Amino acid sequence: MPFITTADGTQIFYKxxxxxxxxxxxxxxxxSADAWDAQMVFLGRQGYRVIAHDRRSHGRSSQTWEGxxxxxxxxxxxxxxxxxxLHDLILVGHSTGGxxxxxxxxxxxxxxxxxxxLLGAVPPLMLKTEANPGGLPIEVFDGIRKGTYDDRSQFYMDLTMPFYGYNRPGVAISExxxxxxxxxxxxxxLKGQLDCIAEFSEVDYTEDLKKIHIPVLVxxxxxxxxxxxxxxxxKSxxxxxxxxxxxxxxGDHGYAQTHQDAFNADLLAFIRDQAAEAAA
Structure with missing residues (x-):
């Protein structure tokens, strides 16, 4: 399996x-990268090079204490x-990946x-603050930390219900x-996943967004x-x-899986527009 070794010695798995x-x-x-399998196969068949990695402490990458x-x-x-x-790259990020x-x-x-x-992405800021009253209170994220620490196996199973909208009336549930x-x-x-909760909830990406001037599909x-x-x-x-x-x-949070054909079509159309702009 392919890995890169980063400057601090961490092995990052990628496809x-x-x-x-x-x-x-x-x-x-x-x-992990496997969450994107359907998109990778779809775009690969359309003539694109498709790459996905496991973030450190996720999937097959090194489980690090720091970083x-x-x-x-x-x-x-x-x-x-x-x-x-990589050049002329299309970046696609879901949730924390966004x-x-x-x-x-x-x-x-x-x-x-x-x-x-950016699909279901966390920017600019998920945490409720005085300047961001539409965010979620810190107690929500403390609950995620507690559930993950106490019994992440059960917590992850329970999380799939709102994640994929399976708790909505009439929705077909895929076990x-x-x-x-x-x-x-x-x-x-566990350590890295616990650390990551603060990164998707408390990091403010506003200044990053202001620096981005390429086309972005939100x-x-x-x-x-x-x-x-x-x-x-x-807001983004x-x-x-x-x-x-x-x-x-x-649409639910796991839209790329629950509605993969619809999202794949939108993704391809967006990329092809970019190709047309480059050709022009």
């Missing part, structure tokens, strides 16, 4: 398949992009990036999707119970200088 313009996917908490914070996540991503020498790619672009620039996609989420979550390290379900749209996508679309906002009516 690199297909050929063509590169599309790099960044996963949500507490998942489980957004600056290091962004630096790890930069090392992967530079090692693979924060990761946003911070990467704010911290390392967009010289290698053509366009980005396979639920078990897939659980399996990915349990592959990671896609979000308006029934996202994990990352409420009002504190995330609606206002801050970004070149954003396209796509709202999925009734």
């Amino acid at each position: 690199d398949q297909g050929s063509g313009q590169p599309v790099l996917f960044s996963h949500g908490w507490p998942l 489980n914070h957004m600056d290091q996540y962004a630096d790890d991503l930069a090392e992967l992009i530079e090692t693979l020498d 924060g990761e790619i946003t911070h990467y672009m704010g911290r390392h620039g967009t010289a290698r990036v053509a366009k980005a996609v 396979g999707v639920r078990h897939g989420f659980w399996l990915q979550g349990m592959m990671g390290g 896609a979000h379900g308006d029934d996202d119970q994990i990352v409420p749209i009002g504190a995330s996508a609606l 679309a206002e801050i970004l200088s070149n954003a396209t906002l796509k709202i999925y009516p009734g």
